[in-house]
Amino acid sequence: MGKQGDNSFTGHIRPRQIRAGALRLRATFCLGGFSFLAFIVLTITGVLLLFYYQPGDRAFASLSEINSVLPYGGFVRSLHFWAGQMMVISVFLHMVRVVWSRAYRPLRELNWITGVVLFGLTVILDYSGYLLRGGQESGAAATVGQALFTSLPGGQALATVFFGQPSPLNGSTLNMFVWHVFILAGAVGFLQMFHFWRIRRGGGVRPL
Amino acid sequence: MDLKESDRPQVPAEVEQSGRQEKVPLIELQVREYIGIFLWLGLLFALTASVKVPLDSSPKAEAVSISKAPWVFGAIQWLLQQWPAWLSGWVLPLLSMAVLLILPWWGRKVGKTWAWIIFLILSLVWVGLTFLYMFMG
Numbered sequence: 001m002g003k004q005g006d007n008s009f010t011g012h013i014r015p016r017q018i019r020a021g022a023l024r025l026r027a028t029f030c031l032g033g034f035s036f037l038a039f040i041v042l043t044i045t046g047v048l049l050l051f052y053y054q055p056g057d058r059a060f061a062s063l064s065e066i067n068s069v070l071p072y073g074g075f076v077r078s079l080h081f082w083a084g085q086m087m088v089i090s091v092f093l094h095m096v097r098v099v100w101s102r103a104y105r106p107l108r109e110l111n112w113i114t115g116v117v118l119f120g121l122t123v124i125l126d127y128s129g130y131l132l133r134g135g136q137e138s139g140a141a142a143t144v145g146q147a148l149f150t151s152l153p154g155g156q157a158l159a160t161v162f163f164g165q166p167s168p169l170n171g172s173t174l175n176m177f178v179w180h181v182f183i184l185a186g187a188v189g190f191l192q193m194f195h196f197w198r199i200r201r202g203g204g205v206r207p208l
Numbered sequence: 209m210d211l212k213e214s215d216r217p218q219v220p221a222e223v224e225q226s227g228r229q230e231k232v233p234l235i236e237l238q239v240r241e242y243i244g245i246f247l248w249l250g251l252l253f254a255l256t257a258s259v260k261v262p263l264d265s266s267p268k269a270e271a272v273s274i275s276k277a278p279w280v281f282g283a284i285q286w287l288l289q290q291w292p293a294w295l296s297g298w299v300l301p302l303l304s305m306a307v308l309l310i311l312p313w314w315g316r317k318v319g320k321t322w323a324w325i326i327f328l329i330l331s332l333v334w335v336g337l338t339f340l341y342m343f344m345g
Contacts (some may be wrong), residue, residue: 013235018236028258033244034248051244060268078256078259079253086252099323102315105312123281126278135267136271
């Protein structure tokens with residue numbers, strides 16, 4: 001049984017034995033794990049929301065239905081929201097811990113870069129989720145974002161690719177939906193796997 | 209099978225220092241991880257149950273003047289109110305990201321203490337601006 005487990009995929013992605021110092025809470029404060037856990041909760045609740053959410057003009061109405069008509073809809077939406085906020089905070093704190101313990105030093109530079117990119121993508125994911133709420137606040141946030149893009153040379157085309165054509169009263173568009181659900185979430189998922197693989201390759205977590 | 213000490217590949221000194229520790233079975237870490245998951249999910253469920261997430265203002269309602277950014281972009285929004293968009297929305301955030309990206313190489317040049325100080329100043333500025341926007345913006 002034990003041998004079989006060791007040969008399995010999960011047995012392979014983690015070592016059978018770890019350094020004793022890595023057991024100490026202050027070795028990691030579990031912040032990387034908490035970030036990944038938030039991503040798992042976001043994926044599960046996000047898939048559940050996908051069954052009913054409609055981007056674009058129907059965004060606000062569909063979210064209102066999810067919130068007040070569907071059984072546990074409001075709970076699932078709240079879980080998605082809070083997991084998103086907690087992920088941003090835990091990724092940032094994870095970065096603080098990595099710098100404090102100097103875990104960005106040689107052999108791990110690439111993983112540090114991956115982590116910084118993951119932090120940036122997490123923030124953009126949070127912003128794109130905010131726009132998908134489809135209300136007047138999301139329209140205002142989309143307008144600010146579009147203005148930022150159009151301040152660049154050739155930025156109008158970039159703004160159209162990223163934002164679509166939101167109204168000032170509704171930031172939810174099909175473009176933003178595709179970015180949030182598929183491209184950004186997919187990139188974060190892929191980079192996290194790469195991040196874990198690099199940790200495993202670099203010899204695992206070492207104590208402070 | 210373990211390699212003999214003489215057969216081991218050469219590794220940098222900093223890895224060597226922390227690499228010769230007593231090893232324990234993974235399950236000991238996993239038990240701690242399960243406890244952490246339980247506590248984290250407890251906090252998440254408590255937040256979800258106690259703090260209701262409101263809907264935005266309906267797009268069909270009378271338009272109200274709203275310029276509130278999501279909190280993750282609060283710092284940028286605060287900067288946008290002070291300086292031009294190209295500086296506040298592009299140069300400063302991208303410069304900050306660039307400083308973070310080159311931190312490992314910078315750390316080697318200026319030393320670990322300065323790398324920490326640079327990171328701390330950068331973080332405190334962004335976190336401070338976020339709080340400034342959220343509570344005083």
